[in-house]
Every structure is written in C-alpha cells, then in structure tokens.
Amino acid sequence: MQRIVLHVDLDSFYAQVEMVRQPELQDKPVVVGMFSRDEYSGAVATANYKARELGIRSALPLRTAHERATEDTVFLPADKTYYNEVSDRVMAIIAEYGDAFESISVDEAYIEVTERCEGNFQKAQLLAQRMKQDIWQAEALTCSVGIGSNKLVAKMASDADKPDGLTVVRPEEAQAFLAPLSVEELYSVGPKTATVLREHNMETIGDIAAAEPQRLVHVFGQNRAQELQQFAQAIDERVVAQQDKKQLSRITTLAEDTRDVATICSVIERLAADVCERLVAHGVQGKTITFIAMSTERDAYTRSQTIAQPCADTTTVAQTCSDLAETFLAEHDAVLRRIGVRVSHFVSSGAGQSAQTSLSSFAS
DNA sequence: GCGGAGATGGACC
C-alpha cells in the first residue's frame, strides 16, 4: 500500500501560546526570548508573524531584536513549563489521528496514516483538516501540516505553506516539488553544508538529486553523500516511531565570566539536581557524565567520564562533573561564560519489572 | 578489525 506520512508543525509555537494566554497581544509584535544575563543579552526563541515583519526571527540576538522593535513590541521570557503542558495536550490530539506517532520537539510531530487512509491521499487530506480543526477547537492554536509519502516529503511540505497551511505532495509530484528549492531548504542541510554544495555548483535540491554520486561521495563521504542524494530524490525509509531519549542536559550562562572553581561547582550542583530530577521523571539512569564549557572566546569544550554503575543521583553527577571541571580548569586557561551538565548512555531504571533490568543483572 | 570511551562539529527546533 502507498505509504502516507503527516508532519505537523505548530506555528510560531511559544509566541502563539502567549497570544492565546493574553489575547490583548493578538495585534502586536510578540517576541519570546531566552534571557541570559539581562533583558538585552540572550536570543529570540520565537517571534510571531507581526514581529517577523520587523525582521525579528528565531536565534536573533535580543539586542538586535530590540533595535528592530517598534514601540508596541512585547518581549516575554520563555515559560517552558507552560509550553510543555500545552504541547502535551496538543500531542495527545495529534496522536489520536495516526497509526503511529512520533513527537520531534515541543511543537512538531509525525504521524503515519497509511493504514487508516488506505494509502489514499484524498482521505489523508480530509483527516488532516479534521485534525487541524480539532486542535483549533481545543486550544485555539493553528498549525501547518505537510502530507507526503515519507517523513522527508511531509516535513518539506509543511514548510511550504505557513502559518495555518495544509500541503499535499503526492508521490509522483515529490521530485518536482523539491527540485527548484535552494539547497539549504533541504532538511539536514545547514549553513556549512550549503556552502560546500555551492562551492561545487549545486544551488538547488534538483542539482543534488541529479549529481554524479561519486562526486558527492568524494566531497561528503559515502554515508552522508547517500543520505543527501536520497533526501534530494524524495527517498526516505525512516519509520514513524517514538525515539527513546538518549541524553539529558542543562546548560546555563554564568552570572559573570569566571574560572573560579567554587563558583563553578556551586552552579554545577544546581544543574546536576535539575538533570537528575528529569532522569528520575523519565525512569532512566545514565552511565556517562559530561561537563560542558564555553569560553568567553566562544570555544566549546566537553569533558566526560563513564562510571561503573548507572545513576540518577545528584550527588554523584555533581561530584563527577565538578572533578571534570576542576581538571579542565587546571589544564586550560579559558575563562568561562557558559557551563553545562549532561548525562547520557541510559539504561532503564524501572522498578525491576522490565526484561532489560532482569537481563542486566545477569550481565558482566 | 572491532568495540567502547572520549572529544568535536554540524544540524535541528
């Protein structure tokens, strides 16, 4: 049967949630920011469409956003806890419409609808309209939906018309739909890859699709070359299925630049507590603990250690991470601006009922 | 040669 995948993208999610919460914001430019040290340092998380007209977009430094802002532009701090609650409710609605469901982030998800739409794109389109209506009724939120024969096409289709769009790309149209788009619009191509592609005279996705495979392999290596060309040719076999979390981290900007061990360790303690709380909530323990550092020169460093017994314990994580930080500072003269704590290499820490847990007690 | 561990860089939202 013809495969059908939907990609759902909630429009300028943080800003839209704030506009639902405070309807008087509706006609104003709204900028949701992540503040680091003061109201001018940090970056834009999401801007609504009125703010985008002023040239204010995601990842723009808040200082620049303020320069472009008008009198009536509203700046708000990101309230992630609240956005997560709203997201959970919307995701529950989306999940009802799919044979399989996969959330990608707080504002994006895929559903596979092959079976329930019997491979019929007309039925998928009607289903998407009902789903959009359902989300609107329940939360007053709009989303943009893409429908395609796989994840890649669905994702690119949802980008084609926003906000509040619905784009259907049938399998026979997929190649022609992608071909004229510029290379950086292809999912998985960022600024670096785009520059390399341009250096080799590839401007559009169609150019990648038509490229001599050996040429791409020479530039990007076998794996990446094949992925790029298959995506460009609208080929994508990835299944829709919820992925297990593989790591949890928390990074913060220090109140001031420092390389003072005591200061850094006290911040690590707080970050570790936060990460461990989420580990417990997810019912996992981790074996690898990483200290993340970013210098005032914006160089990034990581130092990690794998411990014998997986844990989700603040004291262990904080102590291990502090040791890594201390060693790092002894070996480098970097002054730090941001630091973070990461725990990875998870094993399930269920109440002993899972097969994993039972088996692991026999390992080693 | 193969794995795990560790470090780095690119990409995405």
Next chain:
DNA sequence: CTAACGGGTCCATCTCCGC
C-alpha cells in the same frame, strides 16, 4: 535586516586503546 549570541538534543566522525 550577515553580526552577535540561548538552551537542548541528536548524530557522525575521529582518535585512542584494549583485545
């Protein structure tokens, strides 16, 4: 409206090392 700058996650790749 291409320079300055958030937080979080995933993945590929490289090196080193023990086997």
